[in-house]
Amino acid sequence: MKHSRANPSDRYRSMLEQYRRLHGEGEARRGLTAAETYPGVNLIQHVGRIKALIDETGARSVLDYGAGKGIVYELASVKVPGLGDVGSVLDYWDVDNVHCYDPCHVPYSRVPQEQFDGVICTDVLEHCPQEDLDWILAELFAFARRFVFVSIASYPAMTHLPNGENAHCTVQSAQWWQALFARTSQAHPGRFWRICVQERFDEDGRPRMRDLELSGGDVAL
Secondary structure (H helix, E strand, O other): OOOOOOOOOHHHHHHHHHHHHHHHHOEHHHOEOOOOOOOOHHHHHHHHHHHHHHHHHOOOEEEEEOOOOOHHHHOOOOEEOOOEEOOOHHHHHOOOEEEEEOOOOHHHOOOOOOOEEEEEEEOOHHHOOHHHHHHHHHHHHHHEEEEEEEEEEOOOOOOEOOOOOEOOOOOOOHHHHHHHHHHHHOOOOOOEEEEEEEEEEEEOOEEEEEEEEEEEEOOOO
16 A cells, blocks of 8 residues: 555554654653753754755755754754854854644644754654655655755664654665665755665674665756
8 A cells, every 4th residue: 555644554643642652751761851852953954954955955944844943943052063153043054934734742742834944854854654654755845946965874773652662663674775766866856865774783792873874866056
C-alpha cells in the first residue's frame, strides 16, 4: 500500500501519539522534563551549514520541518561549534521568516500551506517509519523552492518512546539515504539538497562521531 499524509501507515499514527506524550510529559527514563524533551537544540550544530545554503541560494524564508519546541529561535545568543557566539539564529541567518512545524508539539502542529525558499529538517527522519519516508521526503521537497537541508543519525537513539521502542526506528547508512534523496529529487527539479548523516564508529575501542555530507540537485535562482 502506498502511504501519504492523508493515508499514513498505522505505525506512523501510533508513533505520533508516542511523541505527543513525550512532548507533554517528558521522558522519565532519562529524567527529562517536558521542556527538556525535544527542545530543538540539535539544530545548533548545523546553523553554520544552513547559513551557507541561505547565502548560496539567496533564500529569504525557511521552514523548520520537525522543529520540536523550537527553543533555539528564542535565544538571544547561540554558541555554534567552530563559529563561536553568533548571536541569535534569526539575526545570523538574516532571513525574513522562519516557520516552525512539528506535528507533535501543539503550537507548531498546523501543516504549512505555503512554500519556503529553504526547508530544514534536523533529527527527524530517523524517527519516521521507513514505509512513510517516500511521502515525507516528497513533502520536504514540495515545500521548498530552492534548497532542502536534512541531518540524520544512523545509529540507535538514547531516547525511548513510552512503549519502550527506540526513538530511531529507521537506522540506515549514508549511502541508503543518498539514494533515497536522489530518487525523490528527480520529481522536484530546481531544488538543491544537502544531507548530513551522522555515523558512530569505533577507533581504538573508543566511540566517536563523524558527519558525512552528501549533496545533489540544482537551484533555480
